[in-house]
Amino acid sequence: MVDLESQIKNIQEKLHQLLRQQQLLQKENHRLRREIDRATQLSQEKEDLAMLLQQQIDALKLGGGSSSSRSEEDKATLEKRIDGYLKEIDKCLALLNA
16 A cells, blocks of 8 residues: 555656656747747848848949949958858858758
């Protein structure tokens, strides 16, 4: 009889442990889902920005003003900015794929 009571108590303790573990996992799952949502949103914003920048580059090329109206320093600065944006986009995509 005592042995049965101790087994029941042991099962109840394990059940409580499992319930606590489940609650922790649910909280972590919720946090990770929010993080994915934020990363997805950030990635979309970066993709939109990259597309806008590409459109601006294309417009400058079509306008013929890329070499005559901008100094070499301005072009280098613009290329650095674009490279920076592309690196940020790559990081976001890597986070989404992880």
